Amino acid sequence: MNKVILSAMLAASVLATANADDQTTTPAPVPGPVTQPTPAPGPVFNDQQIYWISSNSVRVRASGDLNTKILGELSLNDQVKVINPTQIYNNKYIEVQVVKTYDPIAKSEKYFIAFEFLSPKKVDYKEFSGKYFVVVNVATETLRAYERVCADNSCPAKMLMESEVVVGEDTDHPKEEPGKGRSILGSYRVTGWSKFYQDPEVHYPAWYRDGYPATPAADASWNDWFSKKVMPLDEKGKPEGKMRGAFGWYTAFVAPEAYGQWTHGTLGWGSDKDKFIKRVKKPLINMVSDPRSSGCTRNNNEAIAFIRNLIDVGAPIIKIYAKEAYLDPSLSQYPNMITPWNYVLTKTRNHAVDRDQVLNALKINGADLDAFWQAKLAGGELILDPKDPLNQVIEVGTYDVDSHPDIIEYTPGEKLSKLARKVGRKGNVYGVKDINMHGTFFVDAGMLDSYAHPNEIVEVSGFMDEMTPPWMSINNLRK
Numbered sequence: 001m002n003k004v005i006l007s008a009m010l011a012a013s014v015l016a017t018a019n020a021d022d023q024t025t026t027p028a029p030v031p032g033p034v035t036q037p038t039p040a041p042g043p044v045f046n047d048q049q050i051y052w053i054s055s056n057s058v059r060v061r062a063s064g065d066l067n068t069k070i071l072g073e074l075s076l077n078d079q080v081k082v083i084n085p086t087q088i089y090n091n092k093y094i095e096v097q098v099v100k101t102y103d104p105i106a107k108s109e110k111y112f113i114a115f116e117f118l119s120p121k122k123v124d125y126k127e128f129s130g131k132y133f134v135v136v137n138v139a140t141e142t143l144r145a146y147e148r149v150c151a152d153n154s155c156p157a158k159m160l161m162e163s164e165v166v167v168g169e170d171t172d173h174p175k176e177e178p179g180k181g182r183s184i185l186g187s188y189r190v191t192g193w194s195k196f197y198q199d200p201e202v203h204y205p206a207w208y209r210d211g212y213p214a215t216p217a218a219d220a221s222w223n224d225w226f227s228k229k230v231m232p233l234d235e236k237g238k239p240e241g242k243m244r245g246a247f248g249w250y251t252a253f254v255a256p257e258a259y260g261q262w263t264h265g266t267l268g269w270g271s272d273k274d275k276f277i278k279r280v281k282k283p284l285i286n287m288v289s290d291p292r293s294s295g296c297t298r299n300n301n302e303a304i305a306f307i308r309n310l311i312d313v314g315a316p317i318i319k320i321y322a323k324e325a326y327l328d329p330s331l332s333q334y335p336n337m338i339t340p341w342n343y344v345l346t347k348t349r350n351h352a353v354d355r356d357q358v359l360n361a362l363k364i365n366g367a368d369l370d371a372f373w374q375a376k377l378a379g380g381e382l383i384l385d386p387k388d389p390l391n392q393v394i395e396v397g398t399y400d401v402d403s404h405p406d407i408i409e410y411t412p413g414e415k416l417s418k419l420a421r422k423v424g425r426k427g428n429v430y431g432v433k434d435i436n437m438h439g440t441f442f443v444d445a446g447m448l449d450s451y452a453h454p455n456e457i458v459e460v461s462g463f464m465d466e467m468t469p470p471w472m473s474i475n476n477l478r479k
Contacts, residue, residue, distance in 0.1 A: 052079060089112065096113055141425060182457065215269075226243055248265015308410065328443040413434065433456060
């Protein structure tokens, strides 16, 4: 078998366990006889053909047994060849040769994956006809969600929310880890979501998982989320993990060629609001370390839950580095500053978090939910029937959605030291020089004028034949 091509390691977010294979914690290998292959139940594969992985986080196993060692995971559009195409193990797994992946896979004599995730052609979400899209201005560390109001793109988009985020640390990408460092710009599409994601190596244990120690309490300190007391135990009974809940409530996986730089939540509760986002940008912590992500876009948990409720697979996430302005300085279309959104976080792995959706899914009424939550906040001992759906509730809250577009002023890189640009928000987190900044992003319209990615230190990936989607161009309004 040819050696696996490993072009990159993961950026802070490692891999996605979202939609593929199974969602359970990897069990220890069970000794016993090797399962014999059975004739293929239907699918026909060609051992001379390249196949593309059709989902995020497809688990790679050392054999065709369910309880065998997990070697790593493959991401959307990674490439494999099939070995012995007529042999299907346990009516599910097939042996493959990994041809191309950007994800770390442990060395093994053989590699097996579930055959249902093999596609004879590359999966492409490029064409987008939906209503909602997301723009991350890496320069200002701001994420904004928009609605396309006119199908023919002849009118500006409507901004629905904006939120302060954390982007990648200000370092070059090592050749062996090209996704680790600054956030990579480009035009991407959401290819899947995961609730309470954790990386396969359990460096960053899930925010919540059944059987894990309790999550640190609301209002807990930053250091509490690094305590061994909140880490799960490994097979030897020792705590494993560096940081609990680093991916927060939800993780959005994007493609193509995102190098593991996902959009996700962070540690803390909804009631903590953006406390842990703003903490990263204070002077003292930046003097002693670089607390930013390794390339991912990190949101507070209320914000990522709102985004998850708004956009689904196929929606664009566009990452730019631009100066900001208003298309309509009067902001006549934005009379409201705050739009309340009620949510309920549950233990279940489905995607529902909107309050009305959860009430419907759990078949409970709002009065019972509110009484339960008030009693829990009061610290009283709650005794519920084990089958009571209220046992599924983790947090009840209201997210004050910032629905008013606000410009973050740009400061030329020539005027910023490396420390100064990391503290607060200077509109230029990587200190790009003014000569390398091109065009304008109109934050109230979700549109760009004469924009080009800066050619100084920020790298570009995603769809390489489009810098940004053509419907974001201000030229649509000038026709």
